[in-house]
Amino acid sequence: MIVYAGIWRKMVSILSGQPIVLCLRMIGRMGRKLLLMLILFGSVFGIYRSSHVLKFLRGGPVRMRFLLATIFTIGSVTMTLIVASVNENFESTLHALRDCKFAREIWSKSQFSHVACSRMSTIIDWWESVFTEFDNDEVTSIITLCWAIWGARNSRIMEGKIIEPEDTVKYALKICQEVSEESCKLDVRPGRTAAVSHPETWSIPDQGWHKVDGDAGIIGELGSGLGAVIRDSSGVVCACSSFQAPDKWTTEVAEAKAVLFGLQLAGELGVQQIVLESDCLLVIQALRNKSTGSSSIHLVLDDIYAKSSNFVNVRWSFVKRGGNKIAHALAHSQPWEVGHRVWNDVIPTRILELALADLNE
Template sequence: MRVSELMREDGLGWDTGRIAQLLLPFERDRVMNLRMSPNRQRDIWYWGRERDGIYTVRSAYNLIAGDVSDMASSEALATKSNIAARIGGECSSYLFCSSFIESSLHLFRDCGVAKWVWEELGIEYGTNGEGGEIRDWVEQVWKEMSATECGVGIEVHTTAGRRRREIGDGRDSDNAEGWKVAGDGYVKINVDARVKEGEGVGTGIVCRDGRGEVAWGLSVVWDESWEAHEAEAMAVLDGLEEAARRGVLKVEVESDSLIVIEALRTQKQGRSIFFHIIDDIVALVSHFQSVRWLHTNRLNNCIAHALAHLVPRVVGRFVWSSVLPSTANAAVLFDRSLIK
């Protein structure tokens, strides 16, 4: 049996009658919960180890050689201390903090920037331990946290120093603290996503009117295993779909995912799930008079962040008009204090 045999003839939805006839109840629920693209797109092959879905020798090598944690454990990372040990010469201080020798253990655990990243992610295990060797720390961390949490921490940490320098240099104007209300008849829609192993994916969306007041909020929980950037893109799609249903014509969309905002600004194409979601968003934009894409930081995105974490494990769609759940009140009050 092929997947196409479970779809309607127009290819835009599931054939509920055939699914009920062929599948068991728990299988029906799983299939019906899979979101289908509203656009007719032919099936293609894509390589999951690259964001654009195109196979590369580099990504295949990385798959075979192992992930960053394996490289760190075997001191295979290109830190200044490892390079000095191999080819000789002096081992200079770490680029991010300019205080200590750039070793694998300092890179991921002991540096102040590393501690800040683990704390921002809410992962207390990342800073556990003193002294010892990198392989001991990696083993300890992997016992405590999921692979997803560790991967996110490593990815965020490797970009933290660059992003903080950009903000300090004034090169990241989108990421400044505080936000402006949408003018000229626009509404502002902020989106965020939660990805946690065993709890599916949650998206949080808040729409604010021209005065900065909450117009409506939305949280959607999916029984899926998306990557963080895929979930962030789905949050944009969820938000725009709700806005279209409400007859909104002019929208500013804000997200703290630079990957998503840049993909929407450039309308870059690829073969992965991420780019299929981007294609669906671009197609939906035609329902509006105007859409603006803005990048912001997590602080300015606090309401959407709260809504994304509001309803874990319960698959479904939750909508609020003007008055959000009481558990999001603190985020709403704090958000108002950031209006410029």
């Protein structure tokens, strides 16, 4: 499952970072044949999917079904991009998968309803933001739901068959569950190395250290929010803060700013040994690798490097979203108020409840 999600990540990074002509030159003759095969499979089966194909996908081997789903969706998207480039009235894949009323009803029934609120204007940028924000399992679920939406939409258009939004979500979840179970079976085979696992819950830092959790939130058309919380080695909340602005940053820039925001709060509190934690793996990996460059996110990273030099020790840590609930809540604080708020004497009750829940997990 992680392998297939990795295929998606690589393809998106290539398509979003290079012009199509350069991509075709880079991948060579065999790569071009593979791309043409993806287009053929995606356009033929993704658009004209027959009941026989559906039966095969629903009853065939799990890995084959997921691989074919990947091929169909990549091919369909590629074909749509080509057709849309010569016909401006052609419905975009982004509209079909995210923005149309039919797709929005399905997203609203899933745990990823906020994904449909993204302001990304192209399918490539939208998926790239998904890869940045979510972990592998979540990315797999989102891709599978996109495929399920595509299938339900085509069943409605081509066959007149109406599939309820709840049933589409349940079907996507079922496929993900089967793929996950199959992956677990493969991982226990002799000679196989288990996939890298990341912590899913919050954990207390070592004695003498403080943990700083940061998160960012994109609040529709209102703007962007940042949240940070500092806890000691007993799990006690020492301070927390939120910042809300009308600026509309990209996901990765917002997450990097959340890390910087957490460092600034730690500096104000005067702690010296900190574990800086985020649920954005891209940012944490960049910090661990001391990534440099001239892009918008690298300018924020440079500020983080400079700020972190003021501490005795700083560790960079990644945790899945389930372990970053407080910072997430602060970044999405309501009511929405542009400005900076800090709590260090009287901590809000809701934050204390979340902190207690973290300790009990």
